[in-house]
Amino acid sequence: MNAPDPLASWRLEVDKMVAKMQTPEAKAGVDRLMAATPEELGAAAVRAAQKERLSPLATMLPESDS
Template sequence: MSADPATSDVGLATLKKLPAMSASSLKNHIGEALLKAAGNGLAITRHNRPEFVLLPAAKYLELQRTHQMPLEALSAEFDAMVARMNTPSAQRGVNSLFSATPTELGKSAVKAAAAQGE
């Protein structure tokens, strides 16, 4: 289970930088709230705690784009890794690995460790 960003120290500090308005004030002063939210957003509070953020549509779409970019990058990296594993050379390596004796595996591990230390 992940921590709630709104209750983390960084999350609270970020929310405190936003202009804030209580939920009841929002209900009674929606025009004022929309003007305040037009910049980077407006924190909507309940019982003096930020509960929601009102954002301009463009800001929300920007957040969605930046949220999707890492997933797309990871997906491309995964696809490239699968493509590298589906080569004849990789298949020979896997076959060699599963047919190796414990002694051969030990020698290979020592050799790999030495190569990493260079």
């Protein structure tokens, strides 16, 4: 009796992830990343941190009437 491969689902997940990284959009994103200045990278990091920090709160805040 052959035991199921415990890594089969992980391999499938990694294969899908690698395929996504090969799309033209992903490649263009890497090109933008590599061409970014330190200032652009810093600003992007700040935006990402703010978005991550605020997103759980956004679901708890009441909607504004404006």
